[in-house]
Structures are given as C-alpha cells and as structure tokens.
Amino acid sequence: MARHEVAQEIKDIKERVRELAEQPLYTEATEIVGIEAAKEEVITRLTDGDGGQQKKIVSIAGFGGRRLGKTTLAKAVYDDIKNDFGCTAFILVSRNPDAKKLLKDMLYAPDKEKFKDAIHSTMLDETHLIDLVREFLRKQEEIIGLALIENNMRSRIITTTRIIGVAEHVGGCYRLKPLSDESSEILFYGRIFGSKDNCPRQFFEVSKNILKKCGGIPLAIITRSSLLANKSEDIRVWNDVCGSIGSGLGRNPGMDDMKKILLLSYYDLPSHLKTCLLYLSIFSEDHEIEKNWLIWRWVAEGFVQEDQQSGRDQSFLEIGESYFNELLNRSLIQLAVTDRDGAPYACRVHDTVLDLIISLSVEEGFVTTILGDGMESKVRRLSLHNNCATTWPTMKMPKIRSLTIFTDNDAVTDLIPSFSCYLLLRVLDLRGCLLNDLASLGFVGSLSHLRYLGLLSSSARTNQLPTEIGKLRFLQTLDLYESRIRELSSSAITGLEQLMCLRGSGGTRLPDGLKKLTFLEVLQPIDVTSKCIAEELGHLTQLRVLDVALSTKTYDEWTACSEALVESLGKLAKVESLRIHSHYYAGNLDGSMVEPLGNLCRLLVNYVEVLPTWIRPAWLPALSYLDISVGHERRDDIQVLGTLPCLRHLRFRVEQGAVERCAVGPDAFPCAVSCIFYIEGGVGVVPYMFPRGAMPRLQDFTFYIGCRQLQRVVVEDLGLGHLPSLRSVTIEGLKYFKGDEARKDKIKGGLREKVLHEAAVHPNHPLRTGTRVKAHNSFA
Numbered sequence: 001m002a003r004h005e006v007a008q009e010i011k012d013i014k015e016r017v018r019e020l021a022e023q024p025l026y027t028e029a030t031e032i033v034g035i036e037a038a039k040e041e042v043i044t045r046l047t048d049g050d051g052g053q054q055k056k057i058v059s060i061a062g063f064g065g066r067r068l069g070k071t072t073l074a075k076a077v078y079d080d081i082k083n084d085f086g087c088t089a090f091i092l093v094s095r096n097p098d099a100k101k102l103l104k105d106m107l108y109a110p111d112k113e114k115f116k117d118a119i120h121s122t123m124l125d126e127t128h129l130i131d132l133v134r135e136f137l138r139k140q141e142e143i144i145g146l147a148l149i150e151n152n153m154r155s156r157i158i159t160t161t162r163i164i165g166v167a168e169h170v171g172g173c174y175r176l177k178p179l180s181d182e183s184s185e186i187l188f189y190g191r192i193f194g195s196k197d198n199c200p201r202q203f204f205e206v207s208k209n210i211l212k213k214c215g216g217i218p219l220a221i222i223t224r225s226s227l228l229a230n231k232s233e234d235i236r237v238w239n240d241v242c243g244s245i246g247s248g249l250g251r252n253p254g255m256d257d258m259k260k261i262l263l264l265s266y267y268d269l270p271s272h273l274k275t276c277l278l279y280l281s282i283f284s285e286d287h288e289i290e291k292n293w294l295i296w297r298w299v300a301e302g303f304v305q306e307d308q309q310s311g312r313d314q315s316f317l318e319i320g321e322s323y324f325n326e327l328l329n330r331s332l333i334q335l336a337v338t339d340r341d342g343a344p345y346a347c348r349v350h351d352t353v354l355d356l357i358i359s360l361s362v363e364e365g366f367v368t369t370i371l372g373d374g375m376e377s378k379v380r381r382l383s384l385h386n387n388c389a390t391t392w393p394t395m396k397m398p399k400i401r402s403l404t405i406f407t408d409n410d411a412v413t414d415l416i417p418s419f420s421c422y423l424l425l426r427v428l429d430l431r432g433c434l435l436n437d438l439a440s441l442g443f444v445g446s447l448s449h450l451r452y453l454g455l456l457s458s459s460a461r462t463n464q465l466p467t468e469i470g471k472l473r474f475l476q477t478l479d480l481y482e483s484r485i486r487e488l489s490s491s492a493i494t495g496l497e498q499l500m501c502l503r504g505s506g507g508t509r510l511p512d513g514l515k516k517l518t519f520l521e522v523l524q525p526i527d528v529t530s531k532c533i534a535e536e537l538g539h540l541t542q543l544r545v546l547d548v549a550l551s552t553k554t555y556d557e558w559t560a561c562s563e564a565l566v567e568s569l570g571k572l573a574k575v576e577s578l579r580i581h582s583h584y585y586a587g588n589l590d591g592s593m594v595e596p597l598g599n600l601c602r603l604l605v606n607y608v609e610v611l612p613t614w615i616r617p618a619w620l621p622a623l624s625y626l627d628i629s630v631g632h633e634r635r636d637d638i639q640v641l642g643t644l645p646c647l648r649h650l651r652f653r654v655e656q657g658a659v660e661r662c663a664v665g666p667d668a669f670p671c672a673v674s675c676i677f678y679i680e681g682g683v684g685v686v687p688y689m690f691p692r693g694a695m696p697r698l699q700d701f702t703f704y705i706g707c708r709q710l711q712r713v714v715v716e717d718l719g720l721g722h723l724p725s726l727r728s729v730t731i732e733g734l735k736y737f738k739g740d741e742a743r744k745d746k747i748k749g750g751l752r753e754k755v756l757h758e759a760a761v762h763p764n765h766p767l768r769t770g771t772r773v774k775a776h777n778s779f780a
Contacts, residue, residue, distance in 0.1 A: 030452050033190070033218075034183030035076055042077045042174055046156050055155040060174050061167035070160035070176060077158060085156070178216025185211065186220065191225035194219030196765040206238045213242070220353065223265050226331045227330035261357050265330060275303050277332055280349050281361040281369070282383040282404055288336050290346045292522070296477040296501050300427050300452035301402065315521050315544055315574075316500060341602065341649045351448070380426075401425060406432035416440045423447065430477060431455040438466060438485075454479035470495040477501040480508065493517075500542075502526070507549070515539035525579070527551040531560045538568030539728040546572070549581040559587055566591030566614065573597075579604040588612070598622060601646075605629070609669075611637045615644075622646055624671075629653035633679060635661050642668030642694070648673045657682025666693030673725075676702040687729075688719030698723050705751075720758040726766045729755065 010133030045058050060070045075090065082088040167173040179187065189196040199207065201742040214220040225242060231237040241264065269277065278300055284290055295317060298304050304320045327333045328344065332353055337346040349357070367381045380625070381402035387760075400422050416435070419428070420443035428447065431454040435441075444453065445468030453475060465485060469478075469554055471494045478496065481503045488504075494513035501522040504510075509527045515536040528534050537546070550565065552558045562582070569575070569595035578600060580589065589608045596619045603620070604611070605628040614620070615628070624646050630637075633654040637663045641650060648671050657679040672695055677685035685703050692739055701723065720726060731751065759766050 033074060033187045034179045038073055038177060039076050039080065040303075042073065042158070043081060043173065045172060048160075055157065056172065057157045057159065057170060058172040058174050059170045060158065060160045060176060063760035072177065074158045074160050086090070089141075106718055115526075115607050116527055134553035144660055159449060179218060179221070180216065181211070184214065184216050184221055185651040187221050188214075191222065192229050200233075202235060204241050207233065210238070210242045219350075222331045223262060226329070227265050227268055229329075241729040249728070259356055260662065262353060265332060266356070266360070269332075272303060272305065273326060277327060278357050278361045278364070278366045279303070279381075281358045281367045282334070282402075283379065284351065284385055284406065285351050285354060286348060287347050288348060291321070291324055292317070294347075294481070295324060296479070296522075297427060297429070297452055298323065300476055300498070302426075315542070317521050323460070340627070340651075350440055380605060397422065399424065402429075404429040404432065417443060419443065420446060424449055426450060427452040429479075431456045431481070431483075431547065437613055438464070442466045442468045444469055447472070448474070452477045452479070455483050455485070458611075462777070467491040467494045476499050477503075479503045480505050482506075488505060507551075512536070519543065521545065523547070524583075525549065528561060528565060531557070531564045532607075534561050534564035534568055537565065538571040541572060542573065543572050543575050545577045546575055547577075547579040550583070555587060559581070562589050563591040566593055567613075569597065570594035575600055577602040580608075581606040581608075582608060590614070593619060596621065601625065603628070607631075610634060611640065616640065617643050619643055620644060625649045627651040631654075631655045633682060634671075637687075638685065639664055639668070640661075645670065647672055651676040652679070652680040652685075654682075656680065657684055659683065661689070664694060666691045668694040669698065671697060673697050678704045682706065686718060687723060690719065690722055692722050695723050697725050699725050699727040700730075701726060701728070702732065704732050718754060718758050720755075720766070724763070726762060726764055728766050729759070731755065 001587060011471065017627075027656070042058055042060065046056055060074055064140060078088070078090055118658065128763070143487050159167070161167050161170075167175075178184075185207075188207065188602055189199050195201045210224060211221070214224060226562045227241060234341050266274065266277065269765050279298065279301065280289070280294075291560060295304070298318045298320050304323065306316075307319065324344070324347070328335060330346065334347055334348040335634065336348040337344075337345055337574070339345050358367075358369070365378055365380065367383060368379045369383050369385070379397045381404075382397065382400055384408070385403040385406045400463055401424055403419070404427070405426060414617065416430075417440060419425075423446070425447050426449055428444070428450060429452065434456060438455070441455070444450065444466070446470075450472050451474060452473070453469070454477075464487055465480075467489060469475075473495070475496050476498055478499060478501070483505045485505050486507055487509045488511060489512035490513050492503075493511060494516050495519045498519055499517050500519050502517070502520060503524055504526040506525050507527055508525070509529055510533055512530075512532055513534060513536075517540065519542055520540045520675040521542050523540065523543060524545055525538075526548055528537070529551050536547075537543075548565070550561055552556055552561050565580070566589065569578070573595060575597060578597075587609050589605065589612045592616075593614050600620055601622055602625040603615075603623055604626075607629055609631045610633065611628070615626070623644055626641070626644070626647060626649070628651070630653070637652075637658070641652065642664055650669075650672060652675075659682050661683055668690065675695070675698060679685050684705065686705070687701060687703070720729065
C-alpha cells in the first residue's frame with residue numbers, strides 16, 4: 001500500500017473515532033410534532049408478521065424538511081427498535097457515494113463487529129438493522145446490495161429518497177405524509193408564540209391562510225414561522241408573507257414553491273448574514289461544518305464587522321458566533337453536533353437550502369465550484385472537491401480571493417507551487433487535502449494579503465512550518481489542527497503580530513517570544529514546555545479560548561511551569577474557555593492568581609493530584625461547565641463544588657475517593673442540570689447524600705458504585721426522590737465487584753429493582769428517559 005494510502009487510512013480511522021465520540025444531533029422523537037403516527041406505521045411495516053426471517057426494506061420517500069423529514073423519521077424508527085437487533089448501523093449516504101468509503105462506514109458502524117474482515121461475513125453472522133439515510137439512488141442500491149445479500153437473518157433496512165420512483169424500485173415504498181392541521185398549528189404557533197393560546201385573535205385568519213399554503217410540509221411551516229418569529233405584532237408583515245407565495249404547496253409540494261419560501265427567509269436576512277449564508281455553498285452536501293472554523297473564515301473574508309453601536313467589547317469570535325446562532329435560529333442551518341454542555345459545535349446545511357444558496361451564489365458569482373471555459377477571470381472564491389482539483393491550476397485566476405480544496409488526490413501536492421501567482425488570496429484552506437511536503441509551501445510568504453491559512457500534513461517527516469510563513473504580517477488565523485506539525489519555530493510564528501487564532505495539532509510546541517502575539521483570542525491545543533512560555537501566556541490579554549498541555553521532563557519543571565501558568569491565568573480577564581492537560585496526576589495545579597477569572601464559563605482539567613484551590617466561587621463566579629479528574633479527593637471537595645453559583649454541568653473523576661466527606665448543604669448545586677461522579681474507593685457519591693433542596697434542577701445523574709458502597713445502596717433508599725427535576729439515572733462500576741457471578745448477579749438484580757422502584761414512584765418517572773444500570777466501568 002502506498003504511503004499516501006496509509007495516511008488516508010489513518011485519517012479515515014481518526015474521523016470514524018471522532019464520529020463515534022460526537023454523533024450528529026437529531027431532535028428527540030418526543031419533541032417532534034406529528035411523528036408518532038408515521039413512526040408506528042413504518043415500524044409496523046418492518047415488523048408485521050415478523051415470524052418471517054427474510055430481509056425487509058422500507059423506503060421513506062417524499063419531500064421532507066426539518067423536524068419531520070425523511071431522516072428524522074428514519075432515525076426515530078431506528079432508535080425505537082434497534083435494541084431488538086444484534087447488529088445495527090445508521091449511515092449517511094451522499095448523492096454521489098464513494099463505494100469504498102460507504103462499505104467502510106457500514107463495516108465500522110456496528111461497534112462489536114468492527115474487526116470483521118468483510119461486510120459479507122458480518123451480515124451473515126448477525127441479525128442486523130441498517131439505516132441508510134440521504135438520497136438512496138440506484139447507484140447506491142447497487143453498492144449496498146453487494147454487502148447486504150439475501151439471507152434468513154431477519155435483516156431490516158430503511159432507506160430515504162426524494163424520488164418516489166427510486167423508492168418503488170428499491171421496494172417497500174412509504175410516502176411521507178403531510179402534517180395534520182392540528183400538528184401544523186402546534187408547530188407554527190409554538191415557534192412564534194409558544195402555543196396557539198398565546199396568539200392574538202387578529203392573527204388567526206391570516207395564520208389559517210399561511211398554514212393552508214404550507215400544505216402540512218414541515219420545512220415550509222418552520223421557515224415561515226422563523227420568518228415571523230420576530231415580527232409577531234405586525235399584521236401587515238403577516239399579510240405580506242401570506243400573499244407573497246402562491247398556494248402551490250397545498251396542491252403539489254414541489255421544489256419551486258419551496259424555493260420561494262426559502263427565498264423569503266433569505267431576503268429577510270440583513271446583508272451581512274446573506275453573505276455568511278452564501279459562503280456555505282463552499283461546502284458539499286452533508287459536510288459537517290465546525291462552528292469556529294467557519295467563523296474564522298468569515299473573519300478572514302471580512303464578513304464579520306465590529307458593532308460600534310453596541311457599546312460592548314466584543315471579539316470577532318463573539319460577533320461571528322452571534323451570526324452563526326442567528327442563522328441557526330432562523331432554521332437556515334441545522335445543528336449537527338453539540339459540545340458536552342449542549343453548546344453548538346458544528347452545523348450542516350439542509351440539502352434544499354444548499355441547493356438554493358448554490359444557485360444564488362452562482363448567479364452572483366460569489367462562489368465557484370465547477371470551472372468552465374472563460375470563467376477564469378471571474379473567479380473570486382473557488383471550492384473544489386474530489387478529483388476535479390487536478391484540472392484547475394493551469395488556469396489564470398487573477399482576481400481569486402479564496403481557495404478551498406477538499407480532495408485526497410495525491411497529485412495536488414505537485415501543483416501547490418502554482419498557487420504563488422494568486423497574490424490577492426485572503427483565504428488558503430488546504431485542510432481538506434493531505435500534503436506530503438510542507439517545504440513546498442515556501443511561496444506562501446509572498447501572499448501578503450493572506451488572512452487565513454489551513455494545512456493538513458500527511459507525513460511526520462515534514463512536521464515543521466516553512467519559516468517564510470513568518471512574513472504574513474496580516475495573517476489572522478493559522479489552523480494546523482490534526483496537521484501532525486509538532487513544533488513551531490520562532491521565525492515562523494513570532495512575526496505574525498495580527499494573529500487572532502492559532503490552532504495547533506495536539507502536542508504542538510511553542511517557541512519563546514509568544515508574548516508578541518497580543519491579538520490572540522484563540523490558542524489551542526498547544527504544549528507548554530517551560531516556565532518561560534507559561535509566563536509569556538500572561539501577556540496575551542485578549543485570549544478567550546486557551547487549551548494547553550503541561551509537558552515537562554521532570555516533576556520540578558512541572559511544578560514551576562504549573563505555578564507560572566496559574567499566575568498567568570490571573571491576568572487573562574477575558575478568557576471564557578480553558579482546558580489544562582497534564583501528565584497522569586503529575587502534581588497540584590496551584591499558584592498565586594492575581595485576579596478572578598470572571599468570564600470563565602468552561603473549564604476542563606485533566607490529571608492533577610487534588611482539586612486546585614482556585615476552583616472556588618470567588619475565583620470562578622461565572623463557571624457553568626466543569627470537567628476535572630484528580631488523583632485524590634479531599635473531604636470537602638463535593639461541598640466546594642456545590643457552592644459554584646452558576647455551575648450547570650459537572651464531571652468529577654477521582655482515582656481515590658475520600659474515606660469521609662463533609663455534609664452537603666440543602667443549597668448545594670443550585671443550577672446543576674447534569675452531574676457525573678466517577679469516584680473509585682472511599683465513600684463514593686450516591687444520590688442520598690444530597691439532602692432535599694440540593695440540586696433542584698438536576699436532570700441527568702451518573703454515579704459510580706464501588707464494592708464499599710454496593711451493599712449499602714441495595715439496603716437503603718438511593719434518594720432519587722430528593723431530586724425533583726430528575727430525568728435519567730446511570731449507575732456504573734459493577735464490573736469490579738468481588739465475588740462469584742451468581743452473587744454479583746443477585747446484588748446487581750437487587751440494585752436494578754431498587755432503581756426501578758424509585759424511578760416508578762418519582763413524579764417524573766425518570767426510568768422512561770434513560771435510567772439504567774451498567775455492568776462495566778467507564779472511569780477515565
């Protein structure tokens with residue numbers, strides 16, 4: 001196998017691992033209007049007369065849309081019945097699938113079968129359920145058909161397509177039905193007023209007409225209600241919206257009418273958001289777009305402007321995030337992935353919206369994705385995918401400002417020097433292709449207008465940036481994430497005095513002279529290898545996001561480095577997100593902090609000996625998310641954590657728990673909605689230790705039970721009734737219970753009965769949404 005193929009394999013594996021950790025977010029079925037009837041009908045088709053063992057297929061067809069589209073329905077069915085099958089997979093398939101990648105995705109999706117040698121043997125040996133989502137065209141059917149042979153193993157397959165003919169050809173066609181009048185009203189009024197009861201009477205008639213024209217199509221209802229959400233008191237706007245679109249949707253929910261609806265939402269956008277939305281035509285269908293990556297590209301293009309009238313000291317990142325959230329709120333982009341605390345991490349563009357913005361972008365010459373004869377002189381922003389990357393470099397494009405390449409074609413490396421003639425480039429994003437030789441990037445130093453540079457290296461041999469990059473005086477973003485670049489030289493970095501975002505590659509070492517980069521807002525993830533570098537961080541007073549790893553050779557160096565880091569943190573008044581990683585429980589992360597971190601909302605600390613003394617309300621008054629692992633728990637740690645006034649999400653991992661613990665007061669954890677306690681040894685953490693009044697908002701509770709706590713929790717109440725907002729409980733750690741299997745099963749069964757009983761009598765019945773007892777240890 002060639003080196004570039006090995007590199008691509010590694011990249012694919014890393015991508016699959018990341019996908020497992022961050023599954024795309026789909027709206028829960030319980031929150032979706034009008035889905036139950038459709039879900040039950042599809043399930044009936046899959047399971048009706050289920051004594052038969054032959055393969056069954058249901059093909060969901062029709063024009064969908066947000067909240068009750070084809071994908072949403074397929075995912076709801078999948079979630080409802082997947083536990084009845086021994087092997088399951090949910091896979092996205094694009095319009096033009098890569099057969100090799102598709103089969104790999106199918107192979108790796110069933111976790112317990114990921115080491116099988118072939119899809120064929122996997123599907124013969126296991127009962128399975130395969131969900132294939134997105135345009136299931138004939139080509140895709142042929143590819144998947146090679147893997148899913150006819151057998152008598154009760155195979156069940158769900159596919160989705162817009163095209164009825166394709167669904168009928170595949171078999172088991174289920175036509176997606178419009179929403180009922182009642183469900184349409186719930187969706188429409190809920191988006192604008194919260195419920196129909198809150199709608200002023202003068203809007204009833206025009207609302208009825210709008211809904212009639214929507215024809216029960218969720219996408220139409222959502223886009224129109226999003227358009228009216230901020231204009232709920234102006235009846236003239238409602239009449240204009242109602243009269244601006246014909247009633248075609250009610251008769252024939254076709255693409256032309258849907259485009260008109262989406263155009264209304266587009267034309268309602270302020271000019272800066274129109275530009276930001278059109279920019280998304282750079283990405284292909286189903287591309288998962290990381291929020292911060294997108295924002296920094298917007299910044300480089302000049303789309304993000306400071307608001308002089310706001311009177312607030314807002315960073316470009318904050319302003320860009322407000323743009324992102326506004327597009328999300330208007331339903332023009334879809335949430336794909338969230339952080340652990342529920343914050344948006346990545347988005348996707350619905351294929352219907354993508355079709356629209358591509359057509360608008362082509363009309364306006366905003367983004368070019370396919371080059372034709374005579375187009376070279378007109379290209380401003382060029383985005384190329386797959387093998388077409390080899391067709392363009394010979395063309396002269398004197399006005400090109402942005403170049404993005406998504407390809408695994410090895411030949412692109414040889415063509416890189418030809419970029420040197422594009423002297424007006426502001427954005428050069430090569431993170432979508434593997435570069436074998438970074439030395440070929442020396443010409444980049446001549447691109448004096450460059451604001452954004454993104455690189456992805458495939459070789460550990462070329463792990464240093466060319467020093468010529470240091471000439472880019474106006475560079476704002478240097479994105480080296482997953483690039484395998486391990487060291488940044490002083491000559492390549494310290495001259496980039498306009499740099500606002502530096503993303504390393506996990507283990508990237510920084511040079512001395514970092515303090516010159518005073519405009520930095522984002523620095524992640526990088527290694528701090530000396531006390532000097534830790535001290536220089538204190539000069540970067542504009543930092544909002546900081547992600548560092550303490551990587552020193554000796555314990556004494558680690559101690560000096562950590563003390564200097566804590567002192568520097570006290571000077572970073574604007575930091576909002578902080579992650580500190582160290583060697584395995586290397587030491588204490590204490591030091592003299594000058595000022596509180598008043599804006600810090602998110603803190604992750606991996607592997608320190610004890611809870612740092614600066615994790616206190618006085619020093620972290622705004623902290624809402626905390627994920628920390630310590631070697632030893634002190635008796636008052638839980639009590640201290642419970643006093644953090646704004647803490648909503650907590651994950652506290654302890655290698656050795658305290659043998660005794662201070663009592664927790666009834667006012668502890670006033671804002672917590674999610675708590676995870678992995679505490680081995682000692683007295684542990686169980687719900688009954690929190691008195692009534694504590695954790696009043698807690699919805700999700702996970703705790704670890706060791707051998708010492710097991711007997712007590714079986715005998716006594718768990719205390720779930722103390723937690724009035726509880727939705728789900730997870731108990732872990734039974735794997736290492738000492739004793740024979742029969743006794744373990746008996747105690748585990750007793751614990752499960754107790755959980756079931758307390759969940760049943762709890763007002764919220766948390767069992768319905770996730771209470772479970774796991775027989776394994778997921779600590780660390």
